[in-house]
Amino acid sequence: MLPSPWRPDFPALSVMEAAGLTYLDSAATAQKPQSVIDALTGYYTAGTANVHRAGHAVGERVTEAFEATRGTVARWMGAADPAEIVFTRNATEAFNLVAYGLEHRFSAGDEIVISALEHHANLLPWQQLAARSGLTLRVLPLHESGHVDLEQAATVIGDRTRLLAVSQLSNVLGTWQPVQDLIALARQQGALTVIDGAQGAVHQRPDVHALGCDFYVFSGHKLYAPEGVGVLYGRTEALAYLRHWQYGGEMVRHAEYHRADFNPAPLGFEAGTPAIGAVLGLGAAIDYLFRLDPAGVRAHEAALLETLLRGLRTREDVQVLGSPDAALACFTVADVHATDLAYALSEQGIAVRAGRHCATPLYQHLGASGAIRVSLALYNDTEDLDRFFRALDKALNLLK
Amino acid sequence: MTLPANAQHALDAFSAAEGWENRARLLMQWGAQALPELPEALRDEAHRVAGCETAVWLNVEVHDERLRLQAASDARLIRGLLAVLIARVNGLDREALKGIDIHAWFDQLGLARQLSPSRTNGMNAVWQRILTASR
Ligand SMILES: Cc1ncc(COP(=O)(O)O)c(C=O)c1O
Numbered sequence: 001m002l003p004s005p006w007r008p009d010f011p012a013l014s015v016m017e018a019a020g021l022t023y024l025d026s027a028a029t030a031q032k033p034q035s036v037i038d039a040l041t042g043y044y045t046a047g048t049a050n051v052h053r054a055g056h057a058v059g060e061r062v063t064e065a066f067e068a069t070r071g072t073v074a075r076w077m078g079a080a081d082p083a084e085i086v087f088t089r090n091a092t093e094a095f096n097l098v099a100y101g102l103e104h105r106f107s108a109g110d111e112i113v114i115s116a117l118e119h120h121a122n123l124l125p126w127q128q129l130a131a132r133s134g135l136t137l138r139v140l141p142l143h144e145s146g147h148v149d150l151e152q153a154a155t156v157i158g159d160r161t162r163l164l165a166v167s168q169l170s171n172v173l174g175t176w177q178p179v180q181d182l183i184a185l186a187r188q189q190g191a192l193t194v195i196d197g198a199q200g201a202v203h204q205r206p207d208v209h210a211l212g213c214d215f216y217v218f219s220g221h222k223l224y225a226p227e228g229v230g231v232l233y234g235r236t237e238a239l240a241y242l243r244h245w246q247y248g249g250e251m252v253r254h255a256e257y258h259r260a261d262f263n264p265a266p267l268g269f270e271a272g273t274p275a276i277g278a279v280l281g282l283g284a285a286i287d288y289l290f291r292l293d294p295a296g297v298r299a300h301e302a303a304l305l306e307t308l309l310r311g312l313r314t315r316e317d318v319q320v321l322g323s324p325d326a327a328l329a330c331f332t333v334a335d336v337h338a339t340d341l342a343y344a345l346s347e348q349g350i351a352v353r354a355g356r357h358c359a360t361p362l363y364q365h366l367g368a369s370g371a372i373r374v375s376l377a378l379y380n381d382t383e384d385l386d387r388f389f390r391a392l393d394k395a396l397n398l399l400k
Numbered sequence: 401m402t403l404p405a406n407a408q409h410a411l412d413a414f415s416a417a418e419g420w421e422n423r424a425r426l427l428m429q430w431g432a433q434a435l436p437e438l439p440e441a442l443r444d445e446a447h448r449v450a451g452c453e454t455a456v457w458l459n460v461e462v463h464d465e466r467l468r469l470q471a472a473s474d475a476r477l478i479r480g481l482l483a484v485l486i487a488r489v490n491g492l493d494r495e496a497l498k499g500i501d502i503h504a505w506f507d508q509l510g511l512a513r514q515l516s517p518s519r520t521n522g523m524n525a526v527w528q529r530i531l532t533a534s535r
Contacts, residue, residue, distance in 0.1 A: 337474055337475035344420075347420035370453060
C-alpha cells in the first residue's frame with residue numbers, strides 16, 4: 001500500500017472516488033489542486049480587468065499578477081529572463097507559432113528533423129511547413145525500447161539540418177529521450193532546437209539553461225493548471241528570429257491605417273486578450289509544485305510505475321509497448337481488441353485512454369492498431385492500481 | 401410503432417440482462433451471430449467510417465425502398481453495437497428511418513453511454529453515415 005501524501009490537495013480525486021471512478025488518464029489532462037481552484041476563484045471574485053491596457057487600479061493589479069506569473073514560470077524552468085516566456089493557448093499553439101514564425105528562415109532543400117514518436121502537435125506543424133516551403137522532414141528512428149537511436153541520429157542530423165524538434169518524454173512509450181545529446185548534435189550543425197515538454201515538464205522540472213535548447217514547449221492543463229494556457233520558452237536570441245504571426249491588439253506597438261509596427265517578444269506573440277485566469281492558475285500550480293519535495297514526488301511516481309509495470313508484465317498475453325521510464329505505460333493484449341478492453345474498463349469506472357494517443361505514425365511504425373494507456377500523476381496511489389488490475393482481470397476474463 | 405422482429409429480440413434480450421458484464425456478453429453474442437457482415441472485399445477506404453478510432457466499415461444500400469445495411473469491425477463489442485443498431489433500422493424505408501430516435505433505442509437497451517459524444521467507438525459517426533447515405 002503506497003498512499004499519495006498529495007492526494008488530499010486535489011478535491012476532484014475524492015469526488016471521483018465517491019462516484020466509483022479511478023482516474024488514470026493524467027497524461028491527457030491532470031486534475032487541479034485546491035490552490036489552483038482558489039486562485040481562479042480569487043481572481044474572478046476580486047475583480048477582473050484586461051491586462052496591459054487599462055489605466056485603472058484593477059487593471060494594474062491584474063497586470064502585475066499576470067507579469068509576476070511570467071516571472072514564476074521563468075524561474076521554475078531556468079529561463080534567464082521573464083521575457084523569454086510567451087503565453088500561448090496550449091502546447092499545440094506554441095509549435096504552430098514557432099513553425100510559422102521561423103518559416104522565413106528556411107528554404108527549399110533545408111531539413112527539419114523530428115523523431116518517430118512525436119505527438120501530432122510536434123509533427124504536423126513541421127510536416128506542413130515542409131510542404132509549404134519545399135523542406136525535407138526527416139524522422140529519427142527508435143530503439144526497440146522506445147528511445148531515439150543516437151547513433152542513427154548522428155547520421156540523420158547533418159549540415160542540411162536547420163531545426164530539430166523532439167519530445168522529451170513520450171506520451172505513448174513513457175520513455176525519456178536523450179534530448180541533451182540530440183540538442184548537442186543539432187547545435188554542432190547550427191540548427192535550432194525545439195523540445196516538446198508537454199509530458200516531460202510534468203514529471204521533471206525543466207531546466208532550459210542546462211538543456212541548452214532554443215525553444216521549450218508545454219501545456220498548463222497537464223501540469224495541474226487550467227486549460228487555455230501553454231508556454232513557449234524561447235532563448236532571447238531565438239525568439240528574435242520569429243516573425244510575428246497573429247496580429248491584433250496587445251502585440252502592436254504603433255498602428256496606422258496602412259502600416260504598423262509590433263512589439264518584440266513576449267507581448268508581440270500574445271495577440272489579443274490572453275487567458276488571464278488560466279495564466280494566474282498556472283502561476284498557482286507552479287507555486288504548488290515549488291512547495292513539494294521533488295525527490296519525494298519522483299520516488300512516489302517511480303514506485304507507482306514499477307507497480308504498474310510489474311502488474312502488467314506478470315499477466316499473460318499482456319504486451320507493454322517499449323520500456324517506459326516514467327509516468328505511463330501503453331499495453332496491448334494478444335487477441336483482445338484495445339477498443340473492447342477500453343469498453344470493459346470504462347464500464348468498471350476505470351478512466352484510461354484507448355487508441356493511438358495522437359501519435360498515429362508511431363502506431364503504424366509499431367504495427368499496432370491501438371493500445372490502452374495507463375498514466376499516472378502524483379495524486380495516484382497503489383489503491384488506484386489495485387482497482388485497475390481487478391478491473392483488467394475481470395475484463396480479460398470476459399473478453400478471452 | 402412496432403419494432404422490426406430482430407429489434408424486438410434485441411430489446412427482450414437486453415432488457416433481461418443485468419449488469420454490464422451480461423450486457424457485454426450479449427453484445428459479443430450479437431456481434432458474432434446477428435451482424436450482417438460486410439464482405440472482406442468491400443472493407444476499403446470508401447466504406448470506412450471516418451471518426452472511429454477503431455476501424456468500422458459500413459455499406460448502406462436501398463433495395464425496393466428498404467434499407468439494407470452491412471457492417472464490419474475487428475472489435476467484438478463494436479460489432480455488437482453495430483448489430484443492435486442495424487437490427488433497429490434494417491428493412492425500414494426512408495420515412496420510417498426519419499422517425500427513429502437512436503439515443504432512445506440505445507437507452508432502452510441499457511447502452512445509452514455508448515452514444516455519448518466523447519466515445520471514440522464511432523457509433524455516432526456510423527449513425528450519421530446511415531442517415532446521409534439513405535437520403
Ligand atoms: C507529447 C505531447 N505533445 C503535445 C501535446 C499537445 O498538448 P495540447 O493538446 O495541450 O496542445 C500532448 C498532449 O496530448 C502531448 O502528450
